[in-house]
Amino acid sequence: MWTDLSSRIDTAKSTLGLTRVGNKSYKELWWWNEEVQTTIKEKKALYKLWFKSKNSDNKTNYKKSKRIATTVARAKSMAYDDIRTLPMSKPCATITEQEIITCLKHMKNNKAMGPDDIQIESLKVLGDDGINLLTNLYN
Incomplete structure (x- = not known):
């Protein structure tokens, strides 16, 4: 029984990923990937540069990076699409x-x-x- 439960938990972790609470710099959600991570880091760096300098060129670069940051929405949407295509199984007891x-x-x-x-x-x-x-x- 415990072996079966342990294997199901491991499968869930590998399929969905983990979320760590309390550390804002580390984000690993089940739909979060390297492309999203890189895009968000670039956007934050451009924001900090613009905030410090108040330069209009830096502001323009930051606004362009915000448009590029749609990678997050795209990655999340693709992850949900992947989940919708998974086969459904009923290994658990019925819920009343x-x-x-x-x-x-x-x-x-x-x-x-x-x-x-x-x-x-x-x-x-x-x-x-x-x-x-x-x-x-x-x-």
Whole structure:
């Protein structure tokens, strides 16, 4: 049992990556890649240069780098597309409606949205039909 769980955790880590909390200079999200990292570092360096000098040429270079920074959105979109093409499997036990209700009650309001861009408040006001929908979705 533990070996199976350990292998699933390792698979999840290798597929999704890790996020480290508290160190702003290190970002490794499941969709974050080297191209994004390089683009963001260049943009930050150009901003610092412009902020120190207040030169109009540096400001122009910084604004161009902001346009190039769409690499982040492109990488995130490609990562989500990759996840949508993964085969679905059901290795876990089924989740009951009561478990979903309990989880929703324990979730705090006014928190940042996750990668699904759904607010907790939206899930809480779904009612019985929403609970049925979530139960079918998770099982």
